Amino acid sequence: MPWKYASSALVLVAALLAGCSSTPESSTSAESAAATDTGQSRCDAAAAQFAVGKPASPALLEQARVKSGAQTARVLGPNDMVTLEYRSDRLNLNTDQAATVNRVNCG
Structure with missing residues (x-):
C-alpha cells in the first residue's frame, strides 16, 4: 500500500x-x-498636440485618438468631474469654457 x-x-x-x-x-x-x-497600449499625447486650439468635436476626438494610438479618448470640460483612475491607454482632450481644446494628455 x-x-x-x-x-x-x-x-x-x-x-x-x-x-x-x-x-x-x-x-x-x-x-x-x-x-x-x-487592449493595454500606450497613448502618445505628443502625436495629438495638433488638436490644441481647435474646437472639440467627435471627429477631432477620433482623429486625435487614432494618431495618439490610444484605445479610448474623452473630452473633458473645465468643470467636469473625473475619476483619479490613471489609464495609459486613454487620451484626454481638455477644453476651456468655449469648448476649445487647450491641453492634450494621456491618463
Whole structure:
C-alpha cells in the first residue's frame, strides 16, 4: 500500500514542477499577447498636440485618438468631474469654457 502512495506522490510532484517551468521567450510572448488582448497600449499625447486650439468635436476626438494610438479618448470640460483612475491607454482632450481644446494628455 505505501508503494502506491509513494509512486502517486512522485507523479504529482513531477506534474507540478512541469507546470511551473517556462522559457523566457514563452513568458514574454504571453505577456505581449495578454497586453494586446486586454487592449493595454500606450497613448502618445505628443502625436495629438495638433488638436490644441481647435474646437472639440467627435471627429477631432477620433482623429486625435487614432494618431495618439490610444484605445479610448474623452473630452473633458473645465468643470467636469473625473475619476483619479490613471489609464495609459486613454487620451484626454481638455477644453476651456468655449469648448476649445487647450491641453492634450494621456491618463
